[in-house]
Amino acid sequence: MINLRVQEAKNVKVAQWSGGETREVFLAPDHGVYKVGQFDFRVSSATVELKESKFSALPGYERLIMSLDHCIRLVHEKEEEIEEIILQPFEAHHFSGDDQTTSYGQCTDFNLIYKPELKGFMKACNKAEQLTLESEVTVIYCLEDVDIQVIKNEELIKSYQLEKYSSLVLENPESHTRVEFDSQESFQPIVVCSMIQEK
Structure with missing residues (x-):
């Protein structure tokens, strides 16, 4: 049977990160914490207030990101190559948490981080x-x-x-x-x- 639950805006966890403010929308499992190896998946939204921001390293996870307002440029430094993309608003982009990722441009983004299984x-x-x-x-x-x-x-x-x-x-x-x-x-x-x- 379907399970439904509402997370009201006033109860969303808000924290600071190096580039702005982040809202944790959902984290699983319920007893998990946002540390590498201690959660299965996490949904969040963040403001990117700096013109250049380095993403936190999340080895062993997959990531999806979407800008909710402005275009941004993402540079992924992989083991053997550098990938650069222009991300349009409301376009979902997948990348590895193993990448060293830098974003250029200010926006509010939306993120899904999940284990590879x-x-x-x-x-x-x-x-x-x-x-x-x-x-x-x-x-x-x-x-x-x-x-x-x-x-x-x-x-x-x-x-x-x-x-x-x-x-x-x-x-x-x-x-x-x-x-x-x-x-x-x-x-x-x-x-x-x-x-x-x-x-």
Whole structure:
């Protein structure tokens, strides 16, 4: 049976990092801590306030990043090559936590960090868009005040009115379950969805 839980904006952990401020949206398992080897996956959002920022090293993890507002340039220093990309707003980019990564440009970003035995996905959704729940865990992070409906076999299971920076966590969904979003905002994505499942 599907498990639903809301993380209100006022309860989100906020901390400082070398380039700005970070909000921990979700961390698994519940008893885990944000240290290498002591968590399975983590969803977070951070402000990047410096024009040049070095990312924390996270060896043994995979990473997905998305800018929520401005273009940024990412440089990944790998063992045998250097990769450089321009990341457009609301575009998800995968890279290894083993890379030495530097970002150039200021933005607010969204991050999913996960162990390699898991598979991670990230998607920004607009008003009136639907998301079919196929992953074991889905974390929906609100970029605005959002109305969310959880529907199974065309029957409404639960509805939520969530404030900006709140999130809804959906675990172990049954088949034919989807989520619909609505908001007063319509010109840009209103939620970011992070999905995690075993490979």
